[in-house]
Amino acid sequence: xxxxxxxxxxxxxxxxxxxxxxxxxxxxxxxxxxxxxxxSFFAAFRSLQYQVSSMDDEWRRIEPNYKEAVRVRNDLAERxxxxxxxxxxxxxxxxxxxxxxxxxxxxxxxxxxxxLRVSQTILSLSNNISARSFEMRIAGKTxxxxxxxxxxxxxDAFKQPPFARDVESAVLPPGSFRQDPVSKTDRCFExxxxxxxRALE
Amino acid sequence: xxxxxxxVGIVILILIVMWGILPLLASSSTMDASxxxxxxxxxxxxRELDYAPAIQREYDDAVRQMANIRSENIxxxxxxxxxxxxxxxxxxxxxxxxxxxxxxxxxxxxxxPAMKKSSSLQDFKSFVVQVSTxxxxxxxxxxxxxxxxxxxxxxxxxIAIACQPDSPEMQRLTVRMEWLIEPRVxxxxxxxx
Numbered sequence: 001x002x003x004x005x006x007x008x009x010x011x012x013x014x015x016x017x018x019x020x021x022x023x024x025x026x027x028x029x030x031x032x033x034x035x036x037x038x039x040s041f042f043a044a045f046r047s048l049q050y051q052v053s054s055m056d057d058e059w060r061r062i063e064p065n066y067k068e069a070v071r072v073r074n075d076l077a078e079r080x081x082x083x084x085x086x087x088x089x090x091x092x093x094x095x096x097x098x099x100x101x102x103x104x105x106x107x108x109x110x111x112x113x114x115x116l117r118v119s120q121t122i123l124s125l126s127n128n129i130s131a132r133s134f135e136m137r138i139a140g141k142t143x144x145x146x147x148x149x150x151x152x153x154x155x156d157a158f159k160q161p162p163f164a165r166d167v168e169s170a171v172l173p174p175g176s177f178r179q180d181p182v183s184k185t186d187r188c189f190e191x192x193x194x195x196x197x198r199a200l201e
Numbered sequence: 202x203x204x205x206x207x208x209v210g211i212v213i214l215i216l217i218v219m220w221g222i223l224p225l226l227a228s229s230s231t232m233d234a235s236x237x238x239x240x241x242x243x244x245x246x247x248r249e250l251d252y253a254p255a256i257q258r259e260y261d262d263a264v265r266q267m268a269n270i271r272s273e274n275i276x277x278x279x280x281x282x283x284x285x286x287x288x289x290x291x292x293x294x295x296x297x298x299x300x301x302x303x304x305x306x307x308x309x310x311x312x313x314p315a316m317k318k319s320s321s322l323q324d325f326k327s328f329v330v331q332v333s334t335x336x337x338x339x340x341x342x343x344x345x346x347x348x349x350x351x352x353x354x355x356x357x358x359x360i361a362i363a364c365q366p367d368s369p370e371m372q373r374l375t376v377r378m379e380w381l382i383e384p385r386v387x388x389x390x391x392x393x394x
Contacts, residue, residue, distance in 0.1 A: 084321070086325070097346030
């Protein structure tokens with residue numbers, strides 16, 4: 001025979017840890033965690049706020065010096081460009097005094113020069129850079145017997161130092177080597193020298 | 202009773218999250234972005250300031266070089282005339298080189314050849330004269346050399362040397378000379394006085 005002395009709902013667990021106790025403990029733990037979480041969040045926020053504010057202060061302190069440094073850098077770039085431009089202008093010139101002094105040394109003794117002209121043209125190189133290009137036209141005459149050899153010797157001198165570096169080409173234009181109309185014993189000639197272009201900037 | 206306290210606690214927690222934590226979270230993400238931005242600016246600025254002394258030295262050097270060029274090599278007008286100074290100089294050199302100056306003709310102020318618009322030399326022009334002179338070849342060369350030695354920024358753009366039929370030892374030199382000038386600086390200086 002089975003007799004229930006207590007109803008089912010009146011039954012109690014014999015365990016010392018009851019469900020109510022677990023729930024209470026859980027509520028307390030969750031509350032403590034929530035409070036700690038909220039406080040640490042506020043602390044982190046305050047720390048972030050402090051960091052931003054101190055960085056902002058540092059930026060405000062450093063900004064005028066930085067702006068001045070940038071201004072100096074930009075100004076330097078501008079001045080350097082101008083300086084380079086001026087130096088480019090200077091370096092693009094040919095020192096004609098020296099050049100014509102050296103030229104005198106390569107003219108064979110049997111050649112008499114009658115006319116010398118140098119003219120400048122401005123070329124446009126790649127990258128929008130301009131360059132000075134010089135052309136020298138030389139007219140002269142020499143005695144007929146050795147005239148061809150004399151002129152060839154003169155022409156060859158432009159391929160030797162000191163002219164070899166600066167002269168791009170030296171040619172006798174077709175028909176320029178001819179009988180001198182004034183003296184039948186002489187022949188006259190013309191030489192065109194093109195100098196290596198020099199960039200302006 | 203305990204359940205009531207729990208419900209009130211949850212409500213308070215929700216209110217704290219909604220009105221306290223969520224706005225602060227939004228604000229902290231803005232602050233994070235701003236901190237990154239300021240951090241980048243500070244890094245850039247510190248790097249720039251590290252180089253600043255060296256750049257300042259380069260700048261001072263460039264200013265000094267430019268000032269030297271301006272005072273020594275850029276042609277200045279005398280009472281508005283460039284020709285006066287140029288003529289004085291050409292005649293002085295001609296006397297030393299023993300050549301006779303026949304004519305100094307002002308061609309004028311011309312733009313520097315084919316400089317592009319963005320060129321750093323936009324403020325500069327050249328003052329051009331054509332000089333005709335007679336003398337022996339050696340003296341003419343000496344004249345040209347001395348002119349070039351005195352003026353490192355002076356250019357000769359055209360030369361013509363021809364024999365003189367009546368005196369073979371004498372040559373006639375016609376030369377086109379160009380001086381670098383800076384007209385805007387002159388205008389500014391003129392305006393200030």
